[in-house]
Amino acid sequence: MKKKSILRMCFLCFFVATCAPVSRRALIILLLLAISFGCNSGGGRRVSLPARVTRVVSLAPNLTEIVFAVGAGDRLVGRTSYCDYPPEAKAVAEIGDTLHPSLERIIALKPQVVLISTSSQLEVFTQELQNQNIAVFVTDPHDLEGVFRSIQQVGEMLGQKDQADQLVTKLRERTTAVEQAVKGKQPVSVFYQVSAEPLYTAGHDAFVTDLMRRAGAASVTANVPGAWPKFSNESALAARPDAIILPTGGSMGSVNSDVTEALRKSPAALQGRVYKINDDYLTRPGPRAIDGLEAMARALHPEAFK
Amino acid sequence: MNRVTLRKTLISCALLGAVLLLAIVSTSLLGSERLPARASLCALASLGTSTCGLTQDQFDILFQIRLPRILLAAAVGGSLATAGAGYQALLRNPLAEPYLLGISNGAAVGTMISLVFFGAIEWTRPLLAFSGAFAATFAVYRLARGRAGATPERLILAGVIVTTFLSSVIVFVTTLMDATRIRSFTFWLLGDLSGASKALLPVAITITILGALALTLHARSLNLLMLGERDAFDLGVEVGRVRIVVFLVASLLVGSSVAASGSVGYVGLVVPHLARLSLGSDNRISIPAAALGGALFVIVADTVARTIIAPRELPVGAITALIGAPLFIYLLKRV
Numbered sequence: 001m002k003k004k005s006i007l008r009m010c011f012l013c014f015f016v017a018t019c020a021p022v023s024r025r026a027l028i029i030l031l032l033l034a035i036s037f038g039c040n041s042g043g044g045r046r047v048s049l050p051a052r053v054t055r056v057v058s059l060a061p062n063l064t065e066i067v068f069a070v071g072a073g074d075r076l077v078g079r080t081s082y083c084d085y086p087p088e089a090k091a092v093a094e095i096g097d098t099l100h101p102s103l104e105r106i107i108a109l110k111p112q113v114v115l116i117s118t119s120s121q122l123e124v125f126t127q128e129l130q131n132q133n134i135a136v137f138v139t140d141p142h143d144l145e146g147v148f149r150s151i152q153q154v155g156e157m158l159g160q161k162d163q164a165d166q167l168v169t170k171l172r173e174r175t176t177a178v179e180q181a182v183k184g185k186q187p188v189s190v191f192y193q194v195s196a197e198p199l200y201t202a203g204h205d206a207f208v209t210d211l212m213r214r215a216g217a218a219s220v221t222a223n224v225p226g227a228w229p230k231f232s233n234e235s236a237l238a239a240r241p242d243a244i245i246l247p248t249g250g251s252m253g254s255v256n257s258d259v260t261e262a263l264r265k266s267p268a269a270l271q272g273r274v275y276k277i278n279d280d281y282l283t284r285p286g287p288r289a290i291d292g293l294e295a296m297a298r299a300l301h302p303e304a305f306k
Numbered sequence: 307m308n309r310v311t312l313r314k315t316l317i318s319c320a321l322l323g324a325v326l327l328l329a330i331v332s333t334s335l336l337g338s339e340r341l342p343a344r345a346s347l348c349a350l351a352s353l354g355t356s357t358c359g360l361t362q363d364q365f366d367i368l369f370q371i372r373l374p375r376i377l378l379a380a381a382v383g384g385s386l387a388t389a390g391a392g393y394q395a396l397l398r399n400p401l402a403e404p405y406l407l408g409i410s411n412g413a414a415v416g417t418m419i420s421l422v423f424f425g426a427i428e429w430t431r432p433l434l435a436f437s438g439a440f441a442a443t444f445a446v447y448r449l450a451r452g453r454a455g456a457t458p459e460r461l462i463l464a465g466v467i468v469t470t471f472l473s474s475v476i477v478f479v480t481t482l483m484d485a486t487r488i489r490s491f492t493f494w495l496l497g498d499l500s501g502a503s504k505a506l507l508p509v510a511i512t513i514t515i516l517g518a519l520a521l522t523l524h525a526r527s528l529n530l531l532m533l534g535e536r537d538a539f540d541l542g543v544e545v546g547r548v549r550i551v552v553f554l555v556a557s558l559l560v561g562s563s564v565a566a567s568g569s570v571g572y573v574g575l576v577v578p579h580l581a582r583l584s585l586g587s588d589n590r591i592s593i594p595a596a597a598l599g600g601a602l603f604v605i606v607a608d609t610v611a612r613t614i615i616a617p618r619e620l621p622v623g624a625i626t627a628l629i630g631a632p633l634f635i636y637l638l639k640r641v
Contacts, residue, residue, distance in 0.1 A: 199500060232339075232612060232617040232619055261370075261504075
């Protein structure tokens, strides 16, 4: 019964979020309502963590990368089929993919904490983990600061605070270096193509939108509501971007390596300013996001990195 | 065809055709980008030979993006409504509809197989979609025929079984696909016209027109079939041949529309009913009227889908279902 009502609430939110042209504020209020509703009805009990966490399961590739980057890779006991970096991660047991994790396998691995990034889709699942007395850590960063924060939080939770702080300091330095290099340059108007058919792009809430801004790009879809909206072909054409970024070549393989038909005659395509950048850097809000930042900045402002 | 029916058919088709043309022109002025209305109308009137002062981008938006999409919407709507009218007449069941009978899902499975195994070869898409639709049609038809003949309830039940079975096949195939493509597939499954494929557009339009003509030519037999198969046979209808023709043509119509746009639901239900309500149940009138009305319905629904939250978009299937599902419940209560 409880699960049902949570599900119903989710559906309602999804419906409202996708269908109705409600103002952002109304949406946020609705979401907050839904969250508080979920917590109340579900009992939302807190599971306390032991002093030293020795068994961790990660349900997202960016979280797996963070666990390894803060030096706690040896304590990762479960990962998804998408978690392929660093190479050592592949030796860890698989528990399904991000959207279809196997609860049984996770419980059998006896983790003390499960790391989740797509909280909204796994609400019922999260509840079940907590009922099994397994702590759940949820992070869903929408900008680079959020990525740094989740690195520090994961580090702190796993008793690797120093290493996490060092990592974040280093990543911040690299970020600043990029920002300094493109400072004063005219931002390049960019279209970020998530997929060509149907046409998806990165909207206001996507962390890559923040990344593009820092790389000296003016995303033509930076103010479109949502994280990954389906976008109108004609608006893409009318935006006349000077550059197009195609996240591809990593986990995507050769998928998304062609510009969508509506943009074939855009200034970007005519000037050959179509940049393929490893999708793993741009779609995983983890330490390698800075590699993505550098790659984008170098592609868009080559003269700044001579 | 006697003269009165012929005249009524021609008048209603001419009227609907005029409204359809009006809809094509007026919806091509609507979209997430604003185009100057007068210049656009002038360019449309010149059939794209003159830009009438539109910039190159505006011209491309109008002729490369909007118009193909509107024409595809017309083809998809016309196909689905014609197929629905055909199924309803042949199966003597007002609830028969490609989407509800699982026939769209059959075509979807075919399309997915083509995308997964023959991704690069575009012509396998409509072909496998057609095969899937035909197989699903046949399965539903066989399942629906009990000892007491095919009752409406039995047919819908058979449709539900086939639909759910094929849905699980679809889920299974999506789990085999890599994660990056699943998202676009879920959108496509709901019915989406944004990928108006230039290669498939002429095929879809041709199939729609030929299919609607073929079914209209069999309308007299379908009228007699509505009396019951035995009576129709006694009145000289080649029941077996008509059944095969209607099944083949309807599967072809559903297959081509699903290959082009995914499963757009409820069009085949709503439109033929409206056609019969307003023009009577003579298939010689209601089938061509349904074809034109279906085109009109999906054009309007897709215009809503692409403008209501612009520059974002909704799948057109969500809009048609939003209108169709309540109407379905209403009709179910009347049966």
